[in-house]
Amino acid sequence: KLKAESQYSVIYFCYIKTRGGKNNRFELVTPVTNYRVFLSFRTQCLDASRPWLCFWILHSLELLEEPIPAAVASDVCQFLARCQSPTGGFAGGPGQHAHLAPTYAAVNALCIIGTEEAYNIIDREKLLDFLWSVKQPDGSFVMHVGGEVDVRSAYCAASVASLTNILTPKLFENTTNWILSCQNWEGGLSGVPGLEAHGGYTFCGTAALVILGKEHMLDLKALLRWVVSRQMRFEGGFQGRCNKLVDGCYSFWQAGLLPLLHRALFKEGESELSRQRWMFEQQALQEYILLCCQNPTGGLLDKPGKSRDFYHTCYCLSGLSIAQHFGNVDLHHEIILGREENRLAPTHPVYNICPEKVAQAVQHFLRLPVPDVNKHKNANLLSNCF
Ligand SMILES: [Zn+2]
Numbered sequence: 001k002l003k004a005e006s007q008y009s010v011i012y013f014c015y016i017k018t019r020g021g022k023n024n025r026f027e028l029v030t031p032v033t034n035y036r037v038f039l040s041f042r043t044q045c046l047d048a049s050r051p052w053l054c055f056w057i058l059h060s061l062e063l064l065e066e067p068i069p070a071a072v073a074s075d076v077c078q079f080l081a082r083c084q085s086p087t088g089g090f091a092g093g094p095g096q097h098a099h100l101a102p103t104y105a106a107v108n109a110l111c112i113i114g115t116e117e118a119y120n121i122i123d124r125e126k127l128l129d130f131l132w133s134v135k136q137p138d139g140s141f142v143m144h145v146g147g148e149v150d151v152r153s154a155y156c157a158a159s160v161a162s163l164t165n166i167l168t169p170k171l172f173e174n175t176t177n178w179i180l181s182c183q184n185w186e187g188g189l190s191g192v193p194g195l196e197a198h199g200g201y202t203f204c205g206t207a208a209l210v211i212l213g214k215e216h217m218l219d220l221k222a223l224l225r226w227v228v229s230r231q232m233r234f235e236g237g238f239q240g241r242c243n244k245l246v247d248g249c250y251s252f253w254q255a256g257l258l259p260l261l262h263r264a265l266f267k268e269g270e271s272e273l274s275r276q277r278w279m280f281e282q283q284a285l286q287e288y289i290l291l292c293c294q295n296p297t298g299g300l301l302d303k304p305g306k307s308r309d310f311y312h313t314c315y316c317l318s319g320l321s322i323a324q325h326f327g328n329v330d331l332h333h334e335i336i337l338g339r340e341e342n343r344l345a346p347t348h349p350v351y352n353i354c355p356e357k358v359a360q361a362v363q364h365f366l367r368l369p370v371p372d373v374n375k376h377k378n379a380n381l382l383s384n385c386f
Pocket of ligand 1: 247249250312
């Protein structure tokens with residue numbers, strides 16, 4: 001436990017050192033002593049989310065354009081290597097069972113680091129074995145062997161498979177139809193077919209379909225209507241579900257859908273699309289995050305009165321980045337509320353890491369062959385029998 005604390009303290013401590021009074025755009029700086037107290041109270045419940053802590057912190061730093069010292073990056077790589085399961089995929093901590101959520105977090109964290117050392121940690125052949133072990137005949141995925149099915153798993157699987165060049169049509173057979181069956185009468189997507197539409201699941205399902213090139217099969221207009229109705233008139237932030245309170249983390253899960261929808265509708269030939277703005281109130285979201293979601297001593301949060309944490313820090317910043325940057329590499333329009341120092345780096349709306357890190361990882365892994373596909377043919381035949 002102490003080791004874990006020192007691991008995150010290292011990242012955080014370096015962060016404090018690199019801030020060194022440069023400017024005050026985001027006061028994430030907090031005394032190290034407070035930080036250690038914070039972790040010692042919270043570490044136990046995060047014991048199965050340790051790759052997530054790496055991702056949340058590294059992604060927050062890349063959005064803030066803070067360089068990660070090489071020694072820290074290497075330490076994080078070695079820690080994540082210990083989280084990689086002998087059966088493939090990554091676990092929530094060393095010695096735990098592989099699980100799709102920390103697998104997504106670990107692969108994203110390694111792609112943010114983006115060094116040869118980081119890329120080489122991922123055992124792609126074993127990762128493919130793991131993805132097959134959680135694939136279900138109806139196209140869905142369980143989160144871990146013997147675990148629950150929901151649409152997060154399809155996104156985590158599609159995200160890591162596409163980044164590391166192990167995505168095959170066979171692995172995602174029936175997945176499109178299964179995800180489509182999660183879109184309900186509200187227009188958003190639920191975790192499994194038949195439940196209430198929810199921001200997190202809607203993002204996961206839509207982003208997975210974008211990766212699979214099938215997002216046009218959603219009812220895009222109904223989805224658009226649902227998501228824009230989740231931005232709250234008074235607060236400017238987003239709620240996760242109908243009749244719920246605003247929450248800073250949905251700044252990404254909901255607002256992150258708008259770039260995906262913009263692109264999908266553009267591909268469908270929709271002619272009325274703006275070339276300067278997403279279809280939500282970008283300034284209002286920035287006001288909510290900057291004015292209501294910052295802890296005065298550092299870090300970001302759900303809503304005023306709640307405590308800061310690394311999850312909300314990551315997703316508030318990710319949502320702020322979406323609200324500041326319209327477009328893509330070719331067409332870019334920025335809307336920065338307040339001082340120029342408020343500007344964050346852009347984030348990729350599908351993977352939620354910086355776009356150049358996505359391009360770099362894809363380029364790197366494209367040079368490597370897709371692991372033996374035939375090996376899994378029998379496994380698939382077997383699973384079809386159940
Ligand atoms: Zn939240």
